[in-house]
Amino acid sequence: SLHPIMGLYLSHLRNQKEDPHSGREPDENYAREAMQLFTIGLYELNRNGTPRRDGNGQRIPTYDNDDVMGLAKVFTGFSWAGPDSSDQRFLGRVSDPDRDVQPMQGYLQFHSMSEKRFLGATIAANTGPDESLRVALDTLFTHRNVGPFFGRQLIQRLVTSNPSPAYVSRVAAVFNNNGQGVRGDMKAVLKAVLLDAEARASARLTDPKFGKLREPVLRLAAWARAFKATSVSGGFRIRSTSDPSKQLGQTPLRAPSVFNFFRPGYVPPNTSIAAAGLVAPEFQIAGETSVAGYLNYMRNVIGNGAGTNADVRSAYADEIALAGDPQRLVDRVALLLTGSQLDASTRVAIRDAVAAIPPTSTGAAANRARLAVFLVMAAPEFNVMT
Numbered sequence: 001s002l003h004p005i006m007g008l009y010l011s012h013l014r015n016q017k018e019d020p021h022s023g024r025e026p027d028e029n030y031a032r033e034a035m036q037l038f039t040i041g042l043y044e045l046n047r048n049g050t051p052r053r054d055g056n057g058q059r060i061p062t063y064d065n066d067d068v069m070g071l072a073k074v075f076t077g078f079s080w081a082g083p084d085s086s087d088q089r090f091l092g093r094v095s096d097p098d099r100d101v102q103p104m105q106g107y108l109q110f111h112s113m114s115e116k117r118f119l120g121a122t123i124a125a126n127t128g129p130d131e132s133l134r135v136a137l138d139t140l141f142t143h144r145n146v147g148p149f150f151g152r153q154l155i156q157r158l159v160t161s162n163p164s165p166a167y168v169s170r171v172a173a174v175f176n177n178n179g180q181g182v183r184g185d186m187k188a189v190l191k192a193v194l195l196d197a198e199a200r201a202s203a204r205l206t207d208p209k210f211g212k213l214r215e216p217v218l219r220l221a222a223w224a225r226a227f228k229a230t231s232v233s234g235g236f237r238i239r240s241t242s243d244p245s246k247q248l249g250q251t252p253l254r255a256p257s258v259f260n261f262f263r264p265g266y267v268p269p270n271t272s273i274a275a276a277g278l279v280a281p282e283f284q285i286a287g288e289t290s291v292a293g294y295l296n297y298m299r300n301v302i303g304n305g306a307g308t309n310a311d312v313r314s315a316y317a318d319e320i321a322l323a324g325d326p327q328r329l330v331d332r333v334a335l336l337l338t339g340s341q342l343d344a345s346t347r348v349a350i351r352d353a354v355a356a357i358p359p360t361s362t363g364a365a366a367n368r369a370r371l372a373v374f375l376v377m378a379a380p381e382f383n384v385m386t
Contacts, residue, residue, distance in 0.1 A: 001034070001133065002103040004080060010258065012075040013104060014090060017112035026112060031071035033258055035063050035119075040145035047172045048165035049148040062145055063119060070118035074136040077111025077129040078104040085109075106130050119143065141184065147172030151189065153264050158190075159199045161212045162278050167198040204386060205341065211386035213282035215261070216248035216294055217241070220306065223298070223377065226336040227314035229306075238307035244290035247297045261285050298377055302370050316369040323365035326355040326372075333372045338381045350375040 007013025012030035036042055044052040044060040051059045079090040081102035088094050090107045106129030116123040116132060121139040123132050140146070151171035155163040174192040178185035193199065204210040214222070220241070223229070231237070241248040255261050262284035267274045273283070305313035322329040330351045334342040342350075353375060354368050361367075376382055 001030075001075070001137065002078065004100055004102070004104050006030075007078065007104055012078060014079045014092065014110075015072075015076045016110045017073070017076045018114070025069075026072040026076045028068050028072040030075050032068050034075075034140065035067070035071070037258060039140040039149070040143045041149040045145050045148045046165075047144075047148055047169050047176075049152045049163075049168035049172070050165055062143075067118040070116045071136060073112035073114060073116045074118075074123070074129075074132045077107045077109075078133075079107055079110070081105045106133075146184075147175035151175055151193070154189065155193055155199075156212065156264055156281060158193055159196075159212070160204075160210050161280050161282075162209055164198060167196055170196060207386075209276065209278060211384050213280060213286065214383055214385050215282045215285070216250045216290070217252055219294070219298070219377065219383065220248060220301070222337060222382075223301065223373070224306075224312060224314070227316055227319070227373065229312050229314045232305075232309070232311050232313065235311070236307070237309075237311040241297070243293065244285075244287070245293045248294060249285055249290040295378055299374055302374050302377070316366065316373070319369035319372065320365045323368040324359065326351045326368065329368060329372050330354060330376070333376045334381075337373075337376050338379070341386065342376065342379060342381045346379050346381065350379075 001012075004013055007030075010030040010033055011027050015027045015030075016024065018025050040062045042062060044062055046052055054060055080092060080094075080096065080099040081104060082089045082094060082096050082099065085105065085107045086094070087109070090110055096102075108128055111129040111132070113126050113128075115125045116127075116136075118136070119139055121135060123135050127135075148168055152163060152168045155167060155171060171189060171192045174185075175189050176183055178188035182188075198204065240251050240254070242251045242254060243249070250261055262281045264281050265279050266281045266284040267279050268283045273280050302314075304310045319329060319332060322332055330342075330347060331340070334340055334347060350372060354372050357364055357368050357371065359365075359368075
């Protein structure tokens with residue numbers, strides 16, 4: 001809420017209080033997204049993530065426009081940090097070298113001093129920007145929706161696109177109380193997500209409704225981690241990888257909107273996933289073009305390196321050492337990239353392709369290693385995490 005880049009992105013940096021004479025009202029953009037996307041979501045939730053219903057069976061909105069208007073007043077009067085709180089600094093006409101990274105500061109003269117009402121909370125009139133913000137964030141943080149709303153999406157990013165309500169409930173319970181009366185203990189929450197029985201049960205490996213599509217950037221990261229990639233420059237100079245036709249169709253920190261690269265409730269149309277009533281968020285950025293683009297991009301990366309002047313590379317030393325035994329080579333690569341979950345028929349096909357490279361040909365060992373890596377990274381067992 002105080003990062004100046006977020007303030008620029010969602011327009012609450014230099015957000016000014018209401019002015020009845022000119023008709024100006026506080027910018028509502030960040031107030032709305034802080035609720036909808038970052039904390040409580042659109043609808044009231046049970047602890048297991050399922051929607052609460054009213055007497056007519058309808059979902060219950062978590063907030064209305066009055067809540068947005070009240071919260072928008074909180075996010076007035078914040079702008080660039082600096083040694084003073086002058087109008088000129090607030091308006092951005094005083095440039096400091098580190099203002100893009102220092103938390104925004106409150107400017108009393110631009111902050112709404114009227115009463116602020118939202119989500120059942122009331123901030124009294126004449127309350128300054130810092131105290132108003134504290135009350136607002138505490139109100140959001142303690143809302144009953146945060147545990148299930150945040151917990152479900154964390155499970156989706158780390159484990160499976162379609163967690164059971166019981167799984168969500170267990171994670172939300174840990175968010176609400178880590179066992180020692182602490183709410184929002186992220187170490188405890190992450191432990192609950194990753195060590196839950198639903199995340200670790202071997203039966204899930206063959207469950208067609210379990211798992212998630214690995215998003216493109218994470219496939220590149222998996223390659224770099226598994227094969228000990230290093231940077232020639234020391235700066236890991238990988239710039240944009242957004243072109244879906246010849247790159248990954250995704251670049252870190254360059255989501256096309258505040259809704260991120262894909263939505264947590266996305267359903268691929270006209271698919272068996274849709275017919276089963278499931279969601280598959282990462283499929284929103286997957287298509288014929290991006291699938292081919294990913295394969296072409298990784299073929300070049302595996303062989304030559306990634307980034308500017310192929311700055312990020314792997315020597316594949318451990319894999320090359322096994323190149324004389326295609327089976328052992330493929331088994332190692334499958335272990336590193338899929339946890340040895342490569343289907344038996346796929347494993348045989350990759351082994352045979354690797355073995356087809358004559359061992360006496362120029363660069364045979366390196367070519368075998370690179371081909372094994374490429375083909376495993378093309379396999380469904382790598383691209384779909386289970």
